[in-house]
Amino acid sequence: MGSFSLIIDGQTVEVEEGATVLQAARRAGISIPTICDHKDLNPYGACRMCVVEIEGVRGYPTSCTTPAAAGMRVTTQSERLSTLRNRTLELMFSGHPNSCLVCVHREACEQHRPTATKAARSTRCGFCANREECDLRAMALSAGQPELSLPTMYAAYNLERDDPFMDRDYNLCVLCGRCWRICEKIHGKPAISIINRGKWARIGTAFNKSHVFSGCTFCGACIDICPTGTLTDRFARWQGKPEAETGSACILCPQGCAVVAQSKNQRLLAYTMPAFNRDASLCALGRFGAAQMVNSNQRTTRPQVREGEDLIPYDWDAALKAAATGLKEHAGKIAFVISATSSREERYLYAQLATALKGQMHLVPAHALPGDPTLTTIQEAIHGQGALALLMNGPLLGGVEQSRMAFSLVIDALHSDSSEQASVVLPAAMLSENSGTFRSSTGEIRQLSACSQAPGDARAEWRILRDLGQTLGLDGFSYTKVEDITRAMDNAVGEDAAPPAMTGDPRHNVRELITTYRGHQVADIVPALAAFGLPQRSMIQEESTAGSDNGFPILEKKEIVPNMHFFKIQAPQVAKFALPGQFVILMARETSERSPFTLVDWDADTGTISLVIEEVGRSSRELASLRAGDMLAHVSGPLGQAMPVEKRGTVLLGGGCYGVGAIYPLARALKQAGNRVICGIEASSSYLLYMQDELTQVSDQLILATKDGSEGVRGGVQEILVQTAEREQVDQFIAIGCTFMMRMTTELSRGLNIPTLVALNPIMVDGTGMCGACRVSIGGDTLFACIDGPLFDGHAVDWDELASRRSAYAPQEIQALSQGVDLSALMHQAHGPTDTHQCGCGR
């Protein structure tokens, strides 16, 4: 291959034949903006951001698809090009929610916004899980305050949550095609493609099938390559940008695939592919399941020792002593049953222990299910040996086997029936928490590097075994770090054996996923895996359907605008006594968290109440997943103090988000009391405004505000308040919405000397004044929002305290999101392939 030179921006660049103009420019250190281009993909020319001018070539060719040629004279920066690129970006943003980029309150919002909002759909950057990693946002921000003059055309596609692991919001998609191109590159036949055309073109599957049936292997490459927040890992979505990437291997099965472990704050977010090619591909369990397993609430976190019927938490020293005593007592009669998905160092130490204690070592293949011939052989061998004690690193043998033993020690990371039955349980670290080496079934040695911290008292297994050896007073257990063991193994005579290979290749067929990890059924730990037919204990399924026969019927339910769900519920006792300003506490199921919602409307005659529920976290997601006809386990209320309804003169009610609905009953009551009522409602963009007709009927004036100026006043309730006060005397201002809006408007109304009421929304549990979670400071007094509120004098509120109390459980709230919620009801049934406009946007 020859090389030649061309001139880019006056600079002579020497390139190899076959290089594109974009590659040539990059070689010369000249940066050209791109979206659809990716180093691991072929040139595509979809986004048109990389346009350049080439002397003698008509128009503005895309540099990514234009081969460089000898003597070419290329210009990458000119006024015409930057106009063109800005227009292109603007067009892309017209189909990508962007109000935060043009919002006048952006800086204040970023400072004061409640951190715990985990919206379903991303309707603005502030609500987007991917904002720190969005190429589009970065590009817009790098240009300073962008001028986006085109209105947002919200496509109103379904938020796709019909598979176990991904949230796909094609309302954010800019059709760069990176996802289907990488899918085709890795898998040959892509599981997704561009469907439809023109305005309705989008990424989809044949006949809108779930990815479970579209040929998807769930390797996650599309998520990792997406430049926007369109494709997200449901588990990792709200954890933020990874802080560290560590090369390691996944040892969930004997293939031991190389991975890049993404972590943050010593927590595993995900195992990802080390490179975008077929050989580096991961299976669904490795890509999506590993992080959920490591972060599972079924982890064993404390050493436990049996005292009679009970397992009692012990400290490490005492537990190790108990384990050593039990083992020593049965020396010569101990069966070591160890999983093949243990690291080399772990296996080596188990073998050393077995030799010292004259026990028998048995290796259980990773894929062995109950009844597997290997297991039968092991059981027979244990019987033959006349074993009286058992050491297992997982529930690898049946309970009957274990119950025959005089002593059993379980060293495991996850809770199981075996640990429940054990004499001593020692909590181990797992997967990304471990370092060492692993021999894959093909014989290769993979390096394991820890990147996350084991929970509670759990320790690396090699440390547990070393300490056990030392407690037993055995020689050769003086290792101080795992590398010492690796070195000892390298010096030892003979090579350690590779674990037995498994049948099938789950990396290329999701139906061949391994069903157990060290004897645990993986679908018990990651329930979503049941979607692929993986076995799980029936307990989990029973729980999800329990409690649906009695309770409070949902008569009506629809997503009126993205993330806002309107509910009409049969609750006669609440409807009979409700007053404006009061709220109810809902529980979707008997086991659900209690969550408070302001009453929007009620009808004592029909016994119904109406609510607007914003989907922002685990509990509201669970509520949003219910359909008309389903039952709510509990509706408690009416709770809280009613608003004092009196004639004040002119009252301005400001509502944002769920507050738009919440101001409705207040407006109606105040109007009936003879006030002049002005309702001011805000949203980021016009497509997010709702209840305009209803509010018009109960007010003298309705003023709209949007952050992007797409309808009404540009700005929010802040602007409505200031502009209204300039025009006329306002005697009372009431604000309901996010803490940020209430705080900002309260500061303004103080300056304007307008008495102000705000409906506070702290974290609340029982709603009856018992727990104190909703404690707020009002003018120096400690009050409870549930029984003293929710309406308080805005000028007396300690906003900093409220904000910090509201964010107190932010990490736990994110953790809770992965707890199983059946999201199938959130997917609207597709009627046909051309029927794309079927979401609940309501308008």
Place this chain on the structure above:
Amino acid sequence: MSVEQHEVQDILTQYDQDRDNLIPLLQDVQERLHYLSPQALSAVAEHLQLSENDVFGVATFYAQFRFTPPGLHHIKVCEGTACHVRGSSRILDTITRTTGIEPGQTSEDGLFSLERVACFGSCALAPVVVVDDKVYGRMTSAKTQRLIEEKK
């Protein structure tokens, strides 16, 4: 094998396994079945060694392919410039309201299916509705409603 599968197999045997044959193949299948069923599309994809998602992508790109069986009466509403100016969207709304189906769908009783068309070349008669290949010109909402009632 169902009758439909037999018919599709008959068509497939006439084509080499060459992806250039995709569109002619889809056209033949649609001519025989009057629409592209998920099974037929999947058979075509397999025959050509393509992903069915890709085949669906190609098929949905072209307005000529449909994915639901047509109704007994196939209604086409012109949305060309002349018809648009003379209120074709109102006509479409009327049909959707009276039949309960959106363009691309077939009513549950199998009586009607609805399609949007760009232009019939009968602009002088705008707005135009075509039912079972018969042209109805200068339509109004009331006339459209009567027409559908007659066909029921």
